[in-house]
Amino acid sequence: MPSFKTNAVLSALAGAASVMAHGHVESVIADGLEYPAFALSNFYNPNHGPLVGWSTTATDNGFVEPSAYQSGDIICHRDATNAAGHAVVSAGGSIFLQWDTWPESHKGPIIDMLAPCNGDCAAVEKSSLEFFKIQEVGLISGAGVSGTWASDELIANGNGWLIKIPETLAAGNYVLRHEIIAHHASGQPNGAQNYPQCINIQVTGGGSDLPAGVAGTSLYTADHAGILFNLYTNSPEYEMPGPAAPAIATVIEQRVPEKVGDAEPVVGDSAPAPAPAPTPAPSPAPTEPEVPEVPEETPSPVPEQPEQPEQPEQPEECPALRRRRARRAARRAARRHARDVRA
Numbered sequence: 005m006p007s008f009k010t011n012a013v014l015s016a017l018a019g020a021a022s023v024m025a026h027g028h029v030e031s032v033i034a035d036g037l038e039y040p041a042f043a044l045s046n047f048y049n050p051n052h053g054p055l056v057g058w059s060t061t062a063t064d065n066g067f068v069e070p071s072a073y074q075s076g077d078i079i080c081h082r083d084a085t086n087a088a089g090h091a092v093v094s095a096g097g098s099i100f101l102q103w104d105t106w107p108e109s110h111k112g113p114i115i116d117m118l119a120p121c122n123g124d125c126a127a128v129e130k131s132s133l134e135f136f137k138i139q140e141v142g143l144i145s146g147a148g149v150s151g152t153w154a155s156d157e158l159i160a161n162g163n164g165w166l167i168k169i170p171e172t173l174a175a176g177n178y179v180l181r182h183e184i185i186a187h188h189a190s191g192q193p194n195g196a197q198n199y200p201q202c203i204n205i206q207v208t209g210g211g212s213d214l215p216a217g218v219a220g221t222s223l224y225t226a227d228h229a230g231i232l233f234n235l236y237t238n239s240p241e242y243e244m245p246g247p248a249a250p251a252i253a254t255v256i257e258q259r260v261p262e263k264v265g266d267a268e269p270v271v272g273d274s275a276p277a278p279a280p281a282p283t284p285a286p287s288p289a290p291t292e293p294e295v296p297e298v299p300e301e302t303p304s305p306v307p308e309q310p311e312q313p314e315q316p317e318q319p320e321e322c323p324a325l326r327r328r329r330a331r332r333a334a335r336r337a338a339r340r341h342a343r344d345v346r347a
């Protein structure tokens with residue numbers, strides 16, 4: 005039987021957890037396979053294996069504010085450093101981003117962007133990344149604080165968000181920049197809260213589309229109507245911040261995709277699946293047989309999925325308990341932020 009003292013410790017821990025409770029993307033499901041992204045436990049245990057999520061020092065699960073929109077922190081969150089591995093997804097396929105939790109009070113849009121790495125995303129310099137949007141969802145219905153926002157839809161979807169990789173996107177390595185912007189305090193200057201998360205992906209198949217992008221440090225301006233935005237005037241309008249979405253961007257209906265298994269992050273600059281090359285018909289026996297050029301790096305069309313990784317199983321948690329916990333965390337966060345806003 006847990007003693008009073010144990011309970012006190014447990015609730016203190018729960019309190020600490022809730023302070024850190026608005027979020028990281030802990031895992032992604034790409035084409036049905038689940039990969040580990042970046043969890044706080046990974047920060048505290050730096051000897052973790054390769055992940056697909058960029059690591060950050062945002063152990064408070066804090067945010068990036070408009071005064072930092074021109075700094076490197078806005079790109080992939082605070083002091084972000086490259087993920088060592090990547091997830092593999094087919095053009096036209098989907099990626100599901102699983103947050104550990106998200107508080108109801110933090111209403112706002114969800115924006116997803118890609119930037120080509122032109123090489124291995126594990127080594128790319130983040131300031132060189134140029135992002136274009138592939139999905140953006142803001143105010144879905146209603147108005148202002150009583151409206152339904154992308155963040156509400158994420159919570160309703162088990163704190164997860166589904167995106168589609170455009171079918172015609174060029175194959176290659178990309179950084180996926182997934183971001184929630186919270187507007188509960190953005191009626192005042194520098195009050196918006198950006199929560200960017202970066203994931204390395206390798207897109208296979210696809211076409212030749214590669215929209216022009218914008219450097220992470222040039223995505224947003226602090227006085228844009230979709231940044232300096234008062235949630236409490238109950239406006240039914242919301243102007244999406246950031247660069248205009250290119251034609252290949254879509255909005256996919258939210259759901260939780262079927263998971264077919266776990267996968268280890270793929271490490272190394274696995275050559276992007278070659279674009280469906282015009283196959284030269286093997287000419288009948290040339291008189292002078294040319295030495296066939298051996299590709300330096302044999303591109304394996306299907307990256308090997310390792311056997312089930314021996315990852316420590318996440319303790320099962322019943323959804324009702326998780327929802328209750330999320331609701332409690334949301335209430336606490338709301339109270340905390342109400343204090344912050346007053347201060």
Ligand SMILES: [Cu+2]
Binds near residue numbers: 110341
């Ligand atoms: Cu918050």
